[in-house]
Amino acid sequence: MAKPLYVLGAGGHAAVLVDILKGNDEKIEAIFSPSLDKAKKVLADVKILQDEDILFKENNTNILLINGIGSLPGNILRQTVYKKFRERGYEFKQVLSKHAIISPFAVLGDGVQVMPGAIIQAGAEVGENTIINTGAIIEHDCIIGKHNHIAPGVTLSGQVNTGDFVHIGTGAAVIQNISIGCNSVVSAGAIITKNIANKKIAFGARSNIQDKKDKYES
Secondary structure (H helix, E strand, O other): OOOOEEEEOOOHHHHHHHHHHHHOOOOEEEEEOOOOOOOOHHHOOOOEEOOHHHHHHOOOOOOEEEEOOOOOOOOOHHHHHHHHHHHOOOOEOOEEOOOOEEOOOOEEOOOOEEOOOOEEOOOOEEOOOOEEOOOOEEOOOOEEOOOOEEOOOOEEOOOOEEOOOOEEOOOOEEOOOOEEOOOOEEOOOOEEOOOEOOOEEEEOOOOEEEEOOOOOOO
16 A cells, blocks of 8 residues: 655645646645645645644654755755654655656665656666756766756766755756766856866856855755
């Protein structure tokens, strides 16, 4: 028997995840959120609970959680929520769109989310709590760290490595064999042709790199 599914958050990212789960014929027990946008029709028939402490009354082995918090540079709420529940023994379910292409020879960590149109090739590894967003391409043998956000339309060529807490913005492209350090940000549309150290921001078509002023850590 499938374990009950509980979604944390009711924003735009959570709505997309609920849509994917419904498309996979998976039943959602409830969403936890202090408020609900009634305009999100995909959430209209799902029970909303405001007090997440209710979850802590559940046996942590009997349910699965889904991290519905979105990911933006400098915002650590998604990681904080994940860490809080993991430390109490709760498991996070992977959410994998049936409209994504995922090689059976790719390895996905706990709570990984893969949106429609994404492609993950053989030999790739994706760390826990990472989002592979709509239409992103993760080529062969890429190693993606924990708590990454690979935004819509990103292309990572073969054997790209990213550290933890990396954000790669919409439409960015990274050539093969590049390493991107922990807590770094690649801006939307950037073309990355050289390695990026920890806590840097890369932008533009020539991989301009500067120090990152804010902290994006757990």
